[in-house]
Amino acid sequence: xxxxxxxxxxxxxxxxxxxxxxxxxxxxxxxxxxxxxxxxxxxxxxxxxxxxxxxxxxxxxxxxxxxxxxxxxxxxxxxxxxxxxxxxxxxxxxxxxxxxxxxxxxxxxxxxxxxxxxxxxxxxxxxxxxxxxxxxxxxxxxxxxxxxxxxxxxxxxxxxxxxxxxxxxxxxxxxxxxxxxxxxxxxxxxxxxxxxxxxxxxxxxxxxxxxxxxxxxxxxxxxxxxxxxxxxxxxxxxxxxxxxxxxxxxxxxxxxxxxxxxxxxxxxxxxxxxxxxxxxxxxxxxxxxxxxxxxxxxxxxxxxxxxxxxxxxxxxxxxxxxxxxxxxxxxxxxxxxxxxxxxxxxxxxxxxxxxxxxxxxxxxxxxxxxxxxxxxxxxxxxxxxxxxxxxxxxxxxxxxxxxxxxxxxxxxxxxxxx
Ligand code: EPZ
Numbered sequence: 001x002x003x004x005x006x007x008x009x010x011x012x013x014x015x016x017x018x019x020x021x022x023x024x025x026x027x028x029x030x031x032x033x034x035x036x037x038x039x040x041x042x043x044x045x046x047x048x049x050x051x052x053x054x055x056x057x058x059x060x061x062x063x064x065x066x067x068x069x070x071x072x073x074x075x076x077x078x079x080x081x082x083x084x085x086x087x088x089x090x091x092x093x094x095x096x097x098x099x100x101x102x103x104x105x106x107x108x109x110x111x112x113x114x115x116x117x118x119x120x121x122x123x124x125x126x127x128x129x130x131x132x133x134x135x136x137x138x139x140x141x142x143x144x145x146x147x148x149x150x151x152x153x154x155x156x157x158x159x160x161x162x163x164x165x166x167x168x169x170x171x172x173x174x175x176x177x178x179x180x181x182x183x184x185x186x187x188x189x190x191x192x193x194x195x196x197x198x199x200x201x202x203x204x205x206x207x208x209x210x211x212x213x214x215x216x217x218x219x220x221x222x223x224x225x226x227x228x229x230x231x232x233x234x235x236x237x238x239x240x241x242x243x244x245x246x247x248x249x250x251x252x253x254x255x256x257x258x259x260x261x262x263x264x265x266x267x268x269x270x271x272x273x274x275x276x277x278x279x280x281x282x283x284x285x286x287x288x289x290x291x292x293x294x295x296x297x298x299x300x301x302x303x304x305x306x307x308x309x310x311x312x313x314x315x316x317x318x319x320x321x322x323x324x325x326x327x328x329x330x331x332x333x334x335x336x337x338x339x340x341x342x343x344x345x346x347x348x349x350x351x352x353x354x355x356x357x358x359x360x361x362x363x364x365x366x367x368x369x370x371x372x373x374x375x376x377x378x379x380x381x382x383x384x385x386x387x388x389x390x391x392x393x394x395x396x397x398x399x400x401x402x403x404x405x406x407x408x409x410x411x412x413x414x415x416x417x418x
Contacts, residue, residue: 002394004405006382007414008364012247014411018235018254019045019402020228023307024190027167028197028228029053030096032073033062034104034175035201037223041071044228048399052091059084060097074223082109082142091399092116095123095164099172102135102146103217111143117370119330125165129156133172133180153178153217161186161211161300167194173215174203182213188301189258193229200224230279232258233307234401237376240308240315241408242283243271244384249411254281261304262312265294269319289319291359297326310336310377313356317345318384320359327352336374339367343381343389369393372400379404383413 020043030053032039044050054064054071061078064071081101088094092113101108112123127144131137133156135148153176156169166186171194173180185191187209195208201221206214235254242249243266256263256275263273269292272284294316298306306329313336316323327333337349337356342365346357364387369375375397382389391397394417397404405417 001392003418004379004391004394004397005416005418006379006389006391007387008383008389009386010245010383010412010414012242012245012249012383012408012411012413015250015252016238016407016411017252018230018238019043021190021193021231021233022047022049022400023163023233024193025050025228026053026093027096027171027190027194028226029057029071029073030100031171031174031194031197033057033060033075033078033097033100034171034221035075035223036220037076038072038074039223040225041073042069042225042227044071045231045402047402048395049091049093052087053093056083056087056094056097059087060101078104081105081107085111085143088113092121093164095126096168096171098126098146099130099168100175102130102148103151103172103175106149107145107147109140109142109145117335118333125158125160125162126168129158129165129169130172132156133169133176151176153180155181155183157183158185160184163188163190166191166213170194170198170205170213170215174198174201174205174217174221175219176217177219178217180215180217182215183211185211185213186300187211189229189232189255197224197226200226230255230258233305233373235259235281236262236305236308237311237380237401238407239266239273239281239283240311241380241383243285244315244318244380246285246287247283247411248285249283250276251281251283253279255279256281260302262308265296268292269294289359291320293321293323294319295324298329300329306330306333307373309333310373311380313337313347313354314340314377314380316356316358317360317362317381318358323356323358325354325356333371335370336377339370339374339378340381342367343385345381363387364389366390366392369396372397376401376404379408379415383408
């Protein structure tokens with residue numbers, strides 16, 4: 001499990017390179033199943049979740065290996081279509097291989113991925129979409145079995161703009177001849193990155209980044225090479241850590257357009273964000289914040305991303321005023337409020353709404369990372385608090401942050417992993 005020890009009260013200053021996006025790499029790794037030859041992926045972050053996806057692909061028969069900074073996936077020998085239960089339970093994103101397996105092998109079996117601390121996370125929208133493309137769905141004691149030896153192109157209207165369901169259906173559609181249309185699709189930048197990858201393999205994808213995506217699939221998709229987009233959530237996390245410590249940081253490999261819900265709010269509070277050439281963003285935080293009540297709710301892109309909500313709550317503890325956060329994507333993603341209260345934060349929260357009294361002093365404590373973003377929020381709280389804060393379940397945080405301690409230490413933070 002391990003823990004991070006943070007001795008806070010220091011400004012973050014310096015330059016930091018943002019890694020490739022976990023939430024782009026995972027679906028694109030799954031999409032490599034569709035190819036008839038090897039795929040080379042660059043800027044894939046070295047994370048626990050990526051390791052699990054490598055194990056999933058290997059369990060299906062693919063050969064996967066690191067070659068320097070590149071990940072090489074050869075799906076030619078994929079023959080297995082049942083995802084091992086222990087891997088499904090380890091990481092929900094394993095569900096991303098269902099669409100490619102169904103399209104390539106005509107069958108796929110997955111147990112309902114375990115819910116996690118932030119919610120039940122059902123896969124009904126994924127299953128509904130596949131049934132609309134002709135898949136037969138059966139609940140067996142092995143799990144949800146999907147059979148579709150002959151999937152057909154069609155139109156799927158998603159009841160909610162689910163990121164994973166959109167990606168899963170795009171991947172299946174890429175190997176179904178004809179035009180498949182996905183309505184009420186998710187619009188996240190990771191969807192656009194996946195679309196670019198599918199096009200490099202030979203599919204035609206129109207409308208990625210809008211609610212109306214059309215995929216013209218092929219009977220065969222070729223191997224290709226692709227560089228994953230920067231991780232906007234990692235960038236947001238370091239931006240908020242800088243804002244919380246009166247810091248001055250240059251973020252490299254950061255696309256500011258991917259943070260529409262955050263940049264305006266930080267600028268309104270007095271954080272200077274300056275775009276520099278070559279995908280760099282300079283972050284200059286004020287020493288203190290004026291009393292400014294902030295209210296926000298999370299939502300699908302381009303709304304305020306739920307994956308930044310916990311980190312933003314920690315930052316708001318620095319801003320005097322009474323703030324409201326409404327978490328509208330997941331039903332239970334405010335657990336970090338309880339952990340922040342252990343550091344003296346004045347926050348009232350139920351499962352969906354939090355009331356935050358910002359600008360009050362915090363004290364160090366021992367706290368627990370409930371999910372990877374909640375853990376990142378606790379690290380930010382530790383950075384802005386004099387004394388030694390211990391954050392346990394470090395491995396949860398490392399599912400989504402490569403070298404978090406080393407990166408922050410580079411910026412002058414006193415943080416060690418043990
Ligand atoms: C992706 O998860 C991300 N994960 C999540 O990031 C992110 O929080 C989420 O999108 C929302 O942006 C990856 O990309 C690997 P959804 P996903 O399907 O696809 C409900 C992180 O911190 N829903 O858009 O699972 C669901 O329960 C992770 O990096 C259904 O009801 O998210 C949730 O309430 C956490 N039925 C809402 O929709 C379904 O079939 C959004 O889920 C699917 C989803």
